[in-house]
Amino acid sequence: MEYLSHPLGGVLCSQLSCLQEPVTELPEIDIMDPLICPRTATVQELARIVLEEGVVHVRGTPTSGKTTLALLLHKYNTDNDVKSVYIRQWSPMKSIEHFGTYHLVWHARAAGFTSVSYDNFESQDITFILDNAQTSYKDDQLWLGPLKDQNNNCRQFGPRFCLFMSYGSPTEGPDDPSPNSIRSGIKILQRVSITVSRLENSPQISLFFTREEFDDVLQRKRCDQKRPVPLDSNAADYLFHLTNGHPGAVEAVLAMIHKAHQSDLLHRVIPEVTKDHILEILDDEKRSFRFLLETPFERSLPKRSNVNANAANILRQVLKNGSIERDLENPGIKECYQRGWLHSEIVDEETEEIVCVFPTRLHAKYVEQYMTRSLTRFPKRKFPTVEALAEAVLREFSPRNLSLETRLGTGAVVRPVEACYQDEFYRCLHQVLGFASHVYSEWSGDGDGRIDFRITDVAWGIEILRDGDRLDAHCSRFVKNGSYTGWIRKGWLKDWLIIDCRSSTPRAYKDPNTKLWRAIFADDYTSIEVRNASNNVIIPRFPLMN
Structure with a gap:
C-alpha cells in the first residue's frame, strides 16, 4: 500500500488501507497452452474496436470463453506495447467518494504503471479489461464516472474499457441503471455477444468460435499427446452445428467423445471418430449428460x-x-x-x-x-395412434408463427426458413401433451442426425420435411439397413410417421406403403389439408387459428 501514499493522498490511503489487494492476478488459464486457439483475427478486431470506441461490452453466459478471450486481448495489448490492465473482478467500496476512479488507479499502479494518479487518470492511454464485469453493476461511481466520461467523449486518448459480463442488457449494461448513466449510449458498434448479431453495423466478431477457429481447435485436439481426438470431416461438421462454436460446449463434447472412445482410439481400432460414432454416444442421452456434467461446461447448465x-x-x-x-x-x-x-x-x-x-x-x-418428465402416463386413449397425435398437433399450428420472417433460436442465431415447420411442430407437440410425455428432439436441431421427434413412452417417431426435401433418403431410414432400423430392432421405435409440409400438391409417392403424410398448407398458412403417399385426402382441409 506504500505506493498509494503520494498519488492518492493520505486520507484516502488510510481509507483504502483496510481493503484487500486488488484482484489483478490472472486466472488459472495458461493462454500459452498449445491446445488453446489464439483467435488472432477475433482478438485483433476486438482490440481495434476498443481503441476506437473507448467502451466495449462483451456479453456471454458461463463457459462461453469470456475469460480466455479477455486474457488473449490482454496478451495482444502487451505484445503490441499497449498499456493493459486485467481486472479479474470488481470490488466496489461505496463509502469512498469517486471510488470508481481511485480503484482503477489502484489497479493500474498494482499492474506496474506507477506514474498513474487520480489527477492524471483521464489522460492515461490504458486499456482496462474488466472480467466478470457484472460484479460492478451496482457501483454507480464506476458507471457514472470513468465509464460514462469515456463513453460520451469522442477523443482518441484516455483510458479505455473492455467489459466482459455474464449477463446484462444488450443496450444498457446494468439492468436497472441509475439516472444519467451510460444506459442510452451503448451503440451497436460497442456490443459483442455470443454470436454475431444480425443488426446492421454490429461487430463481426463474437465469443463463439468462427468455423476457422473451430477447425483450429480440432486440429490442436487431434495433435494432443495426452487425449487426442481425431474427427473426420462429417463429424467435425456435425459437432460445429451441435455446439454452434460455443467454446465450453466444444471442449465438453470433445472430452465426452474421447472418454467414450478412448480405448478404440488408443489401440487404433478406429482411426478417426465419425459422425455415426458421435450419434451412437448421443443416442443414450442420460449417459451423454453424465459425461458432460463431469466437465467445466456443467457450470452453465441449470x-x-x-x-x-x-x-x-x-x-x-x-x-x-x-x-x-x-x-x-x-x-x-x-x-x-x-x-x-x-x-x-x-x-x-x-x-x-x-x-x-x-x-x-x-x-x-x-x-x-x-x-419435461412427468408422472402422468401418455394419454393413449386420447391418442391411440401416432397419426391421431400428429393430427392433433397440426391443428394447433399458428399461421402467425409460420409467417414470422425472423425467429431467433439457440445462440441467438436466426433460424432458417426451412426449420419453421419443425419448430412449430415441436411447440405444438408440447402444447398438446403438456409435457405429460417425454419428447426427444434431434440433438443438432437441424434434422441432420437422428429422427426429429421421438415420444419415448409409446416408442413413436415423427420426421418433418419441407417440400419433399430428400424424401427418398428420409423414407429409406426406416427400412432395410436404414439408420433408424437399429432403433426399430431395439424397440425404441414401434411406429412412426413422415410428414412432408408443403404449399403445393405433390405427385403420388412411388411406394404407397410408406408411412407418409403430405400436409398441404394454404399460401397464407391459414389452413391445412392432409394426404397420404398415394395422394388421397385423409384429413379434409381445416382452418388454423393464431
Missing part, C-alpha cells in the same frame, strides 16, 4: 437442485417456443437470466425488443432431458 419452480417453468417455455421476452419483472425470467441459463439478445433496434434464448442446443437438450 442443475435441478438450483432451479426453483418459477425458473423451471420459464425454461420449459423457452424450450417450447424457442425464446421468451426479457421481462425482468418476472422472477423466473430474472433468475434464469442472471444465472446465465438464458442469454438475452436484442431483436429489433427500433423497438428495442429483447428476448432470452438458450445459449446452445445442449442447454435446450438438458432442459428437455431433465425438466
